[in-house]
Amino acid sequence: MIVSLRRAAVILFLLFACSAPASAAPVPFVPDRPTISVGAVRPGMGGYLLTVLRGTKPVRLPLTVVDVVPQKGEVHSAILVRLLSSPNNRSGGVAQGMSGSPVYIGGRLAGAVGSGWEFSDHNLAMVTPIEDMCAVFSRPERLARPRGLSGRGTNAPAAPLSVAGLGGGGADRLSRSLGVSVSPTPVGSSEELRVVPGRLSPGEAVAALLVWGDVEVGATGTVTATSRDGRFLAFGHPFLGRGAVNFPVARARIHETVYSQAFPFKLGSPVSLVGTVTQDRAAGIGGRTDFFTPSVSATLAFTDLDQGGERTVRNVRVVPDPFLGSRLLEGVFTGLLDEVWRRKGQGTMTVNLRIDGRGVENGWTRTNVFFSETDVSSAALREAARIWELFLLQPFADGMPVGFRLEVEATEEPRVLFIEDVAVSSDARPGDSLEVGVTLRPWRRRPVRKEFRLTVPKEATGTCELLVRGGGIQPLPQLALDGGWKSIDGLKRLLTEVGAMDANNELVVELLCDPDTIKAAKEGVRSDDRRDSPELLPEEREFLSETKARRIGEGTLRISRSDYVVDGLMKRLITVKEEEE
Structure with missing residues (x-):
């Protein structure tokens, strides 16, 4: 159901x-620092990137331009740069978490670190041009339409997600649930993340979050540029690639930048909430400080x-x-x-x-x-x-x-009740009260017996079927919904019908006397062909909650709840004798 x-x-x-309806027209993003276009960048030009290696203060790492590399997709080209030897470059080159680090060439902002390569020369990096990043704000800021987590439609990989507060097994479960790779990290915020108003600065470490509190799921990166109206650009590649979003962003502290042959990485944790990511695009993420949405x-x-x-x-x-x-x-x-x-x-x-x-x-x-x-x-x-x-x-x-x-x-105990036996008279008359005894055996314990009383419908003829089952076994069908005779038309009705679903801890005892009802209970749906039987079953005119209330009132349905899962299904046939004249 x-x-x-x-x-x-x-x-x-x-x-x-x-x-x-779409929101208002987008407002162009104008960095508050001078910029240089990718078309003006030449091999051999010198510059530096700005990033946090430890703590919260950005440092400069000198670099030189290797070439401008053409690409396909939303980001049409990238700037290939090489980090130069310097006292600050102690981590062995570009690291995870440097994504978004602003790159300045000739004193002007050229773009942001977007990617590097595993098991390679970590001093090489691809830089996303600033004009492509500014285009992140060329689309309206509104709730995105449905799309998957894979980021398809972008030409760059999504940011690597990490989770704090769960072990490796928890990270694996989260990976399977989301369909993306999630790595456990031993660090996270030591206390509740609080809102601390303020502006961000280029080179500052930030964390885009999906979950925060006792568990944190997100990715650490770097602020690329800010504008005078309080907006910012970061990452230089997608977070998840979901378009218009509402994800919180927090200032981050970098505890250390760790060298690794596979790929160096920053070990960081969020410190305080500062704003919201509103755009998650191929060239990076963009958002607003001092702006927050409900969670x-x-x-x-x-x-x-x-x-x-x-x-x-x-x-x-x-x-x-x-x-x-x-x-x-x-x-x-x-x-x-x-x-x-x-x-x-x-x-x-x-x-x-x-x-x-x-x-x-x-x-x-x-x-x-x-x-x-x-x-x-x-x-x-x-x-x-x-x-x-x-x-x-x-x-x-x-x-x-x-x-x-x-x-x-x-x-750890298997709290399960197994239906072992059902005792009931093999015949009855219309309108009779029917005594039903159900024997239940708790796992490896002595059996217990529960008594129920049902009422044979006055119009019953022929044979009735007594069905005793656990709530999770062959649950009552939603014939009205499955057959298309009714639909959910409001939140209250939706929650009512979800609440009416059979539960595993229910022992359900029901008497089925209408042949069509018996067939529907077995098959879960009735034929749409009404040529032979144009009248709808009561269950096809009612929601499940209404069917249950009616049948309990009639005496053909009894439900007993316990702290145990009820397992099993048993049936008995009852012959309905005609009334004596």
């Missing part, structure tokens, strides 16, 4: 996004039941990008679960998800229980990630600012 909801939400969002707030509250209820809380903030947000949250929270539990593998997790945001009065919650024999953290986060995606993509209302809170209780 959630697949159908997600499909509907995405389609409606795309229609909404594509019809959204997604997310909290993980974890309780280890095997350690006497030991509780750990982690808080993060995520960029307000609906197409990135759910993947970031899934990757970060799955990694965090492994970190705070200090293990991964089999186990049971009870997950309570709460959403607070605009249009969600008094919050919205859903509880479910998950068991896995191999990786319970991933299993426990899968549903939450789909719900995050649904909420962030829904087209009905802007939910920003929004907060997600995940309460997780974990144990």
Whole structure:
């Protein structure tokens, strides 16, 4: 059912996004330093680049122009330069984190360091011309249309992402969730990142962030140029290549520039939030200082039941990008679960998800229980990630600012109830009360018995089918949505139907007496051919939440919730005898 909801939400969002009006005409970016065009650059000309090697103060590294190299794509040419020997060049040449470092030739700004080569001469670098970087602001600053993370459409690689606050396993999970390489780093901000207003300066180290707080995901680079109106250029290549964006940017401190035969790198961490990246293009990133947008707030509250209820809380903030947000949250929270539990593998997790945001009065919650024999953290986060995606993509209302809170209780114990037996009379009359006994066996413990009472519909004839199952086994179908008879038309309805989905910790006991209803329950969808049966089933006229409420009221459906995953499915046939005259 959630697949159908997600499909509907995405389609409606795309229609909404594509019809959204564009913002005002872009304002040209004019650097506040003199510039030199790439056409005026010649081999042999001398200059320097400005970058931070340690701390926060930029230093000069002398260089000479090797050649101007033609390229295909948005950046039509690049300047090949060689760093010269100097006391400051102790890291062995160009390093990761120098991207965006301004290059001055003849005292004028020519561009920014954009790339180098692994396992090669690290004193060689490609410089992105300043005119191409200024063109970053030739497009409107607005929310980008949907596009992938690969940066396709650019002729330069995206910035290497790093994550602090998660181990190598967490970084791997985040890489799989995002579809890009993410490397763990041992350094991060020592306290909460706070907003410190001020202007940036060329050569200053900055970090573009996707996640910040107890986990930080982003990339470190250098400011290339600033303008008098508070805008800046940086990186000299794409961050993710997503076009118009709203990503926070922070001042960064460089702890050391480390030599490596593969590629030297800066070891840095963000210090304070200073503005927002609004453009993420092939030639670099651009943004504004003292300008901030709402973010997604997310909290993980974890309780280890095997350690006497030991509780750990982690808080993060995520960029307000609906197409990135759910993947970031899934990757970060799955990694965090492994970190705070200090293990991964089999186990049971009870997950309570709460959403607070605009249009969600008094919050919205859903509880479910998950068991896995191999990786319970991933299993426990899968549903939450789909719900995050649904909420962030829904087209009905802007939910920003929004907060997600995940309460997780974990144990290595397989908390699973297996359906072992069902006892019920083999015949009944219309309108009879039907006693149902269900025997459940907890994993490697003595069985327990639960009693239920159902009501045989007064119009029932022939044979009824008693179905006893776990909530995650053959869940009730959304016939109205899957058959196209109804659609989700608002945020409240969307959340109501998501909340109505069967949960793994539910024991569902239902009586099916209508032949068409039995067939629909088995197949999940009914034929669209109405020539033989023009009347819709009640389930085809109702949302799932309405169907459940009606059937519980009629006595043909009972749902029992527990702290265990309910596994198994059993059926019994009941012959309905005609009323005696």
